[in-house]
Amino acid sequence: MTDLDLLHFEQLKSEVQAKYIKNYSPSFDDISKWKGIDIIYFQEDLRKVAKGNISEKSFYTYFKNSPVTKLPRIDMLNILSVYAGYDTWYCFKKDHLFANEILKDNGESEKINDDDLEQNSVNENENENDLVREILKNTYLETNETTVLQNKKTDNQIGEKNIEDKTIYPNSLFSYIKKYLWIGITLLLLVLVALLGFKDEIFSRKYYYSFIDADRNAKINADLQVQILKDDESPILYVAKPNVPFVYTTKSKTLTMVVSSPFYKTDTIRRNLETAPEAENIELKPNDYAFMLFYYSKSLKDLKKKRESLNYLISDNVLIYQVYDNETYGVETMDKQRYINLVTLPSTSLEKLEVIDTKTNNQGKIDMIKFKIGKDEDSK
Numbered sequence: 001m002t003d004l005d006l007l008h009f010e011q012l013k014s015e016v017q018a019k020y021i022k023n024y025s026p027s028f029d030d031i032s033k034w035k036g037i038d039i040i041y042f043q044e045d046l047r048k049v050a051k052g053n054i055s056e057k058s059f060y061t062y063f064k065n066s067p068v069t070k071l072p073r074i075d076m077l078n079i080l081s082v083y084a085g086y087d088t089w090y091c092f093k094k095d096h097l098f099a100n101e102i103l104k105d106n107g108e109s110e111k112i113n114d115d116d117l118e119q120n121s122v123n124e125n126e127n128e129n130d131l132v133r134e135i136l137k138n139t140y141l142e143t144n145e146t147t148v149l150q151n152k153k154t155d156n157q158i159g160e161k162n163i164e165d166k167t168i169y170p171n172s173l174f175s176y177i178k179k180y181l182w183i184g185i186t187l188l189l190l191v192l193v194a195l196l197g198f199k200d201e202i203f204s205r206k207y208y209y210s211f212i213d214a215d216r217n218a219k220i221n222a223d224l225q226v227q228i229l230k231d232d233e234s235p236i237l238y239v240a241k242p243n244v245p246f247v248y249t250t251k252s253k254t255l256t257m258v259v260s261s262p263f264y265k266t267d268t269i270r271r272n273l274e275t276a277p278e279a280e281n282i283e284l285k286p287n288d289y290a291f292m293l294f295y296y297s298k299s300l301k302d303l304k305k306k307r308e309s310l311n312y313l314i315s316d317n318v319l320i321y322q323v324y325d326n327e328t329y330g331v332e333t334m335d336k337q338r339y340i341n342l343v344t345l346p347s348t349s350l351e352k353l354e355v356i357d358t359k360t361n362n363q364g365k366i367d368m369i370k371f372k373i374g375k376d377e378d379s380k
Contacts, residue, residue, distance in 0.1 A: 004101055008093045009077070010067055015084040020045060032064050045083075052079035207271075207278055208245040211259065214283040219243050222261060224284075229256040245279070262355045263290045290358040293366060303344050310340045315365035323356060323372040339369065 017031040026038040034042065039059055047053050054076055062072050071077065077089035086092040094103055211220045224240040240246040253274050260266040264284040293313060320339045324330045352374035359368035
């Protein structure tokens with residue numbers, strides 16, 4: 001390294017500064033005063049134009065101090081020269097020769113005395129030939145792609161020791177594509193896992209059904225049996241609680257449910273869920289005979305009239321079943337008169353009598369009764 005090389009480096013810094021200011025507006029025109037965001041923007045422009053980079057440490061070492069006492073590495077000199085518009089550091093120096101300065105074959109500068117001019121003129125032709133060969137060499141290098149040139153520079157740097165800082169040569173397009181491809185694949189896998197884990201919650205909808213007494217226009221204050229019917233499947237039984245909407249969650253496009261109760265006529269309800277509302281009131285027709293049977297069974301007033309009414313409501317051929325609510329499940333049949341005697345004799349057990357099901361015939365008579373008497377809570 002010679003003092004001429006340091007002077008050339010100062011010239012190069014000035015041209016780098018002028019090149020950047022031509023396209024951008026940093027905080028200061030003087031490159032030695034740049035800091036922070038100015039340095040970051042300069043590094044970005046350097047990567048874009050010269051396909052290379054210098055670290056912030058190197059920037060402070062060689063650009064904050066002027067004049068410098070040592071030259072950067074040759075790869076940094078080449079990058080800065082390319083940014084300034086020259087092929088190499090050698091080309092930059094050759095274009096900025098001082099008086100009596102010559103370039104050696106190894107690229108070093110040398111200043112000669114007047115006494116050596118004559119000797120230099122003798123070698124002028126040889127130097128001109130060297131210059132022609134150098135121009136042809138540079139012309140050939142210009143025809144190669146920038147990435148090939150950069151890869152060669154990078155390969156030359158691998159063997160260097162005692163490196164002050166690293167210079168980054170990104171294969172930008174390939175690196176970005178690879179990076180974002182992996183991000184995209186990861187996000188896609190996460191979405192698929194979420195869909196598999198929560199598909200029922202994502203694709204299912206909830207429907208709310210409130211059951212109304214059609215005659216009284218009031219909510220039904222009794223349990224209802226709701227059977228959901230599906231193709232090629234056994235019915236699924238639910239219990240709709242009093243004064244609470246029955247909630248059904250499904251992904252299906254249709255719904256078929258059978259609603260039944262001892263005091264209401266069984267009704268089969270079908271819905272096209274693609275057009276059906278999420279909340280709906282459904283009217284059920286009361287079973288008047290079952291209501292009367294229940295009333296007469298519970299009432300203790302006017303027993304004679306009560307017996308006459310029950311005898312009229314119940315068919316002579318009625319089938320009556322008493323279901324026993326105990327550990328040994330059993331059913332007992334009884335005739336019409338025995339049932340009437342049971343429900344017309346004053347007894348506290350009638351308070352626990354529960355009509356499970358009734359059926360009527362074409363004449364409007366009750367021809368089937370199923371009931372049970374609940375156990376006393378204090379009994380064992």
